Amino acid sequence: MESLKNFVKTLFLFGAGLLCSLIHAQEGQRIQFVACPIVRDTSTVPCWLTRYGDALYYMGIQSDVSADFQPPLQGHQVLVEGIVGSEMICGGVVLEEIKITTMPELDGSCNTMLPAEDRYVIDVYPRPPGPSSGRLAFQVNIDPPVLEPSMDEKTFTLYFDFDKGVTFRQPRDLTAIMSYAEQISATRVEIQAYYARHQLSNGQTLDENPAVAIRRANQLDELLNGAGLKADFTLNWSTTPYTGGGFEDWRGRRAEVTVFP
């Protein structure tokens, strides 16, 4: 009887292992997962990969601060959302429409650095690994959009990293809010902050700390006030997580700042 139990147990574990190894998303499928980022050196700029199930995915390359894709941090896991593409780059299947965010807690196991191999070539790189040619890699993103002359209320949406408040990502948006508030001589500002629930492809959900919504609202209030935006501020934060049910869940990591004349 004991041996039968062991046999069933072994069969179960084997099946579970087989199932894991067969996680292989199809082209066009949207996937969301948490995994370690992997960096592979090349003869030019490094490329960033991550492994989910039995597949290696390509996330992007090293560039500079103007790039849409900003590489993750080793020493941490990364939360990835994207659509499985057909192209292979740097040995990985390209994830289209990729959005990533670094998980805040440290994970020392996320430290894989792969050496350069001749078969993996990155020959289109907007910014070399050394000095630039005198401009940022993506000029289109340098300046905030020119504000249309307007006296209307306007809502600005700011996106955040997982469980994070204001970081290096927000100064551009904050500056745009300040400019618009000055343009319309703002009298009132409403801040609505959210936290997100991420529906992972393995069936699990991953929630931000609800307190981060409060932190986002308070930080935006302090920063805009501190920078000289004199208006009546109203702060709100969500007490239930925003979720897209696995579709663009990253949009839940946001705050909206509405500026009224």
Add this chain to the structure above:
Amino acid sequence: MKAFQKHLQSCRDSWLVCLAGIVSALIATQGLSQTNQWWSPGDGRMLSAYVEYINPFGRFGIVNTTGDIETSEHPFFEPIGTNGRACVTCHQPADGMSLSVASIRQRWEDTGGADPLFAAIDGMNCPHLPPEDPASHSLLLDRGLIRIPLTWPPRNQAGEFIEPEFTIEVVRDPTGCNTHPVYGLEGERGEVSVYRRPRPAANLRYVTSALFGVSSFVGKTGMLASTDPETGLPVNMNMMADAREPTLKTQAQSAALGHLEILSPLSPEQLEQITAFELQLYGAQAWSVSGGNLMEEGGPSGLGPRNMSTGRDGVLGNNITNFIFPMEERWHDLPYNEQAIDANRIAFRESVARGHDVFFYRTFWLKDAMHINSVGLGNPIKRTCATCHGMHMTGMDTANGWMDLGTTNLPWALEPPVSPWADKKPEMPLFKITCRADLPPHPFLGREIYTQDPGRALISGKCDDVGAIVIQQFRGLSARAPYFVNGSAATLRELVDFYDRRFNIRYTEKEKQDLINFLSVL
């Protein structure tokens, strides 16, 4: 003319007298100061429009763009405080407008420790120690460090307390100051004492430039930038090790009240005088023992004090349009000259050019460096020295330039080995930082951090800022050893070796020497 004829006569009489005359003439015409290198407060000497001072690698040159300055009654040079010091005490022209350990030790010997430099307030490891004992001044004498007492918790510019994201525990207190009942963290004053090198008071037009990356929000963190109390405008926060003072005026006021122990604040006129003087002063190595004249016609435009005085500030130089230290490839592949002295000079200059290229182009993996890996570039990032040291002409960061390169945080900060056989005791204090559990941890060091100096975090209260130090300018390195905020690199070789270890760069010996030669001519 008569003097010249007299000199010719002396040449006919004695070659030795003739040579002495030529040297004297050279010194006079080039503004070279060989004697009286040390400026004491109230000396009343004239600071020439151009002057050079000897250092181990050659000569440091200072350009004073408004011409000669009478220093008598000038608040930068006069002992306006109660302890006999002046600004010039710690910003010595011969030491690159900073202060070298060699000068400090010489001053101790010359005065028996009576020089105001060794004042109890911060020229000792802690004010309660016996002043006549050199051990009481060990951090100043050994590493060139001035005590900086900072109140804890910090206050913002409006004077309101900031709620810190971490607690501080004193783990090790070799100076006795951080656990002292008056001066300690839990003492009457509630201060943290850290020990830092004085920074050069020259080239400050670059250091304070608002032409790049200055806005109401700090680009690396999104937090509020400090503002100029006179204009209300944001500043670049690139001054001092922790950017705690927003402007040259507030820095001068703070330094006068602290380091000089002045009884009443500096007057607006005095502040104007000090600030104007600091902004008209440019310094760089002017002559190299091995490389010769660094200011010669047709030489690299990134070298020499005159080029410093005319360069553009607020320019990002980590690119092939502006370069950080433009060399124009003028010292690459120089024509061979059979004369031995020229051959050596040519070899050295070519080494400098290679050192520039090591600095500018040699890639390595930058890893776990807060405020560089954490600002959207990724961790690790394959880049070069020029990535962090990107400001045109100075090698500082362009704006809001604090980052943690590991000079004060463990595990990278210099610590003597601990073992039953080790006789060297730690000199620096050690603090344990515990970051709040309800906030994200420091992305590379977690929630428990050991540091000799929490750096910017003592001002911002942010866990992410622990050990983050504003990057210093590269000018006049030859004149002002030791290096890093805590004087932990005694020589340029040790400076290069630190980076080699920190980022596992694996420089070759040739690359190291080229880099050292390059740094020595800045």
